[in-house]
Amino acid sequence: MSNVTCTVHGVRKGLPLRKARFEFGTAPVWTVQGSFGPRKLTPRGCDLIDIAGAIYRVESQIHKRATDPAILWELTVPVRDPDFWTRTGGALLGACLGFLNRSRWIFTFTKRPDAVDFVRPAPDERPVGQITLFSGGMDSLSGAGSDEGPRRAIQLVSFYHGQAKLQSELAAELGYQPPTQWRLTGRRGKKGMNFIRSFMFLCLGAAVAESFGTKRIVQYENGVLGTAVPQSGNFVPTRHAHPETHRRVVKLFDAVFESGFTILNPFLALTKREVGQQLVHTIGAKKAEPLFRRTETCWYLFQPKVGGLDKANGQPCGVCTPCIVRRTARPAEASAGAWSDWPGYAFDLKDTRFGEHLIVGTSFRGYLELVDIALNAADDTALIDELAPEARALIDDIAGPDEALVAGVLRRFANEFCDTFGIAQPGQKAKARKAAKT
Incomplete structure (x- = not known):
């Protein structure tokens, strides 16, 4: 059985190293429901989403230490295409993750002979020109609801734990096809870190985009959080939707899928109040208000x-x-x-x-x-x-x-x-x- 192993070094040399692991197991890492395009993912494309899921799980097991911040993450990762990840993908992957959690990442990639691909839904042949990340929160709701593009040409992509029903209902209320919903095996650690979730979410969006043959991904996030400005110098904000995160992730996606991706955040210049006003302007307050109340x-x-x-x-x-x-x-x-x-x-x-x-x-x-x-x-x-x-x-x-x-x-x-x-x-x-x- 293939395992991802992780060792985290902090600034204080006298403290024990923090370690975690993720078992790929004999079943698929991901469960997928909803629309999926007719194009099949390459082995390195399947690697991308499995790596993203594994690192998300591993990160949640690494406890924060206020006086010993993590500065180096060393991982051994079994993959389907070790040559690509060793030559090209690993450095691009490390650049993305390092920007998100302010650490250095070093990877050793090994062959994963027992890889199991996720079970693909029946191919959806309709033309899709855009992938929109859809969490079911207020920003993604407002973005999807105020988008002027034709609903059938936009595929919503969601990652879920227990909010699958909510995401599907909100999407239907806005006139969309059922979202492509991904569920990851295993459970998050209770006291670990949480800087990598947005990277995983973007990777899932890229996989669905590749299946439909489109390269346009939209991630809606208000500018107060999207610009990653901390409240004060004592805070370390996530950089989940920062333009630099998008630039680095695009470089990785272009290498994995051998084509030119675009990631956009139309809400970067808006406050969250202004984000909500976008939806009200588009569908009216009477319809928008009950939708807002259901978001988490x-x-x-x-x-x-x-x-x-x-x-x-x-x-x-x-x-x-x-x-x-x-x-x-x-x-x-x-x-x-x-x-x-x-x-x-x-x-x-x-x-x-x-x-x-x-x-x-x-x-x-x-x-x-x-x-x-x-x-x-x-x-x-x-x-x-x-x-x-x-x-x-x-x-x-x-x-x-x-x-x-x-x-x-x-x-x-x-x-x-x-x-x-x-x-x-x-x-x-x-x-x-x-x-x-x-």
């Missing part, structure tokens, strides 16, 4: 505790990064009973017990720093100069995103944030002082 965002949705505080299983926490950004898009969601059966957020950050809490208030206080920068900077350049070094390093006037795009998104987000959480903006503070004097 929270990192800790099915966890019973956050920061040591109890919450109900299935209730969004309200304090993680995606919950905070979503609340700025839909402030009316905050309170329980905003609609039938809606429990509200477990922890309301407008309550100082949570906003000032040592753990659950951390992300909120980080955003307060970012909002202060965005609303007080004299101009775009001054705003960018005040950001954390990691953010500044990823802003580029040539390759993008450029200063004007990032500064514009952050200013508008800052205004929405203040509106949502009842925070006085600089101009409002001045008016309040003047009114008090008179």
Whole structure:
């Protein structure tokens, strides 16, 4: 039986190495349902999705160490086409993963003689010109729903655990064919890392694109998260939809599939509130509102505790990064009973017990720093100069995103944030002082 083995080195040499493994087993790594094109994947194409799934599982087993960040990942990976991955694919793969988790990746590729391919659905012969990643979250819902392209020429692609039914229902509501849904064998570790999921999702999209003979992939993500600007220097954001992630992944896909891919994010210049407005503008508020209510965002949705505080299983926490950004898009969601059966957020950050809490208030206080920068900077350049070094390093006037795009998104987000959480903006503070004097 073939196994992927992983050894992770941290900065502290005296601590034990962290290790993990993933068994490919005798059954397919992936289960696929929904539409799939008539073109067959090459061995290296099958390798790509199996590698992506295996690394996603392995990463979840590697626990974070606050004082010993990972700097080197060494993996032995059995593959169908070891020559390609050793000569070309491994370096491109490492460049993608290294950008996502800020580490160096070294691979040893061996022959995988017992590889089992996934069972392909019946070939769908219809012409498809675009693949859209569809998680069932608010951004992908808004993107798919506001896309002006013909629905039959767009194939939605989803990765799922327990939300397969939700994804299918939302896709149908928007007039799409059933999404191509992928399920990965095994389970995620409970305390591991989670920087690689977007890479795996993009790989699944590429496999479906190749099956239909198209090279266009769309990943919808609002600019607040897509630009990967951290709340403050204390945060390490995911770079899941950053333009540089897309550029590196395209290079890998072009080598694997021997053709020119394009990955687009039409929402990069929009806040999450503006993303939702796109869907409302396209299909109307009456139809959009019940769809928004069904989407899921929270990192800790099915966890019973956050920061040591109890919450109900299935209730969004309200304090993680995606919950905070979503609340700025839909402030009316905050309170329980905003609609039938809606429990509200477990922890309301407008309550100082949570906003000032040592753990659950951390992300909120980080955003307060970012909002202060965005609303007080004299101009775009001054705003960018005040950001954390990691953010500044990823802003580029040539390759993008450029200063004007990032500064514009952050200013508008800052205004929405203040509106949502009842925070006085600089101009409002001045008016309040003047009114008090008179």
